[in-house]
Amino acid sequence: MIRFDRVAKRYPPGIDALSTLSFEMAAGEILVVSGHSGAGKSTLIKLIAAIEQPTSGAVLVGGRNVGGLARSALPFLRRRLGLVLQDQKLLFDRSVFENVMLPLAITGFPPKEATQRVRAALDKVGLAAREKALPIALSGGEQQRLAIARAVVSRPALLLADEPTAHLDAETATDVARIFHEFHRAGVTVLIATYDGQLFPEARTLRLDHGHLVP
Numbered sequence: 428m429i430r431f432d433r434v435a436k437r438y439p440p441g442i443d444a445l446s447t448l449s450f451e452m453a454a455g456e457i458l459v460v461s462g463h464s465g466a467g468k469s470t471l472i473k474l475i476a477a478i479e480q481p482t483s484g485a486v487l488v489g490g491r492n493v494g495g496l497a498r499s500a501l502p503f504l505r506r507r508l509g510l511v512l513q514d515q516k517l518l519f520d521r522s523v524f525e526n527v528m529l530p531l532a533i534t535g536f537p538p539k540e541a542t543q544r545v546r547a548a549l550d551k552v553g554l555a556a557r558e559k560a561l562p563i564a565l566s567g568g569e570q571q572r573l574a575i576a577r578a579v580v581s582r583p584a585l586l587l588a589d590e591p592t593a594h595l596d597a598e599t600a601t602d603v604a605r606i607f608h609e610f611h612r613a614g615v616t617v618l619i620a621t622y623d624g625q626l627f628p629e630a631r632t633l634r635l636d637h638g639h640l641v642p
């Protein structure tokens with residue numbers, strides 16, 4: 428599903444975020460990428476989502492090299508990806524339901540089926556009863572669950588999450604981690620960048636240290 432082949436990423440003015448990183452992740456796997464702040468975890472996720480381009484090496488997602496992907500090919504990739512980024516970018520003037528509907532509305536999904544999918548996604552993250560609420564009325568854990576619902580509403584084969592349990596208390600973090608495990612058990616390939624790998628006991632762990640894989 429994912430292959431990094433000697434991938435390096437250097438940001439201007441010369442910060443090496445990742446150095447000759449190689450690893451593979453099979454379809455259906457759950458993988459945790461752990462490491463200290465600045466180790467390169469977010470960069471790894473951004474390269475998979477083609478938000479950033481590698482300086483050298485190849486990033487393959489589903490057999491396609493996404494490093495040199497033309498802008499016109501990005502929607503094809505993004506449709507297969509569910510992204511939960513650190514900055515969730517929830518729409519605070521729209522309801523919970525509308526936030527989750529947005530990715531489907533953008534792709535012109537038929538409204539009736541879209542409504543069913545939104546309700547199914549909200550149900551999976553335990554927010555079915557809150558669909559009319561505004562995000563501001565939700566707790567931090569609920570906002571994170573809303574971001575997950577929005578990421579999975581397109582039923583992606585691959586779910587990527589960057590520090591999805593940051594800023595949550597231990598009980599809420601465990602609850603959010605359980606949701607990722609449930610998607611994994613339902614067949615979704617799940618990759619999570621987190622400093623707290625212990626929350627994901629079912630996952631294989633890749634450890635990064637200053638952009639290098641720790642053997």
Ligand SMILES: Nc1ncnc2c1ncn2[C@@H]1O[C@H](COP(=O)(O)OP(=O)(O)OP(=O)(O)O)[C@@H](O)[C@H]1O
Nearest residue numbers: 438439442443444463464465466467468469470471
């Ligand atoms: N857009 C950017 N421009 C310049 N440097 C960047 C940029 N993004 C990240 N970096 C640098 O690259 C290195 C890796 O950052 P990255 O965000 O990938 O690490 P991280 O492990 O996700 O850290 P954190 O857990 O703090 O989010 C850091 O030194 C960071 O300062």
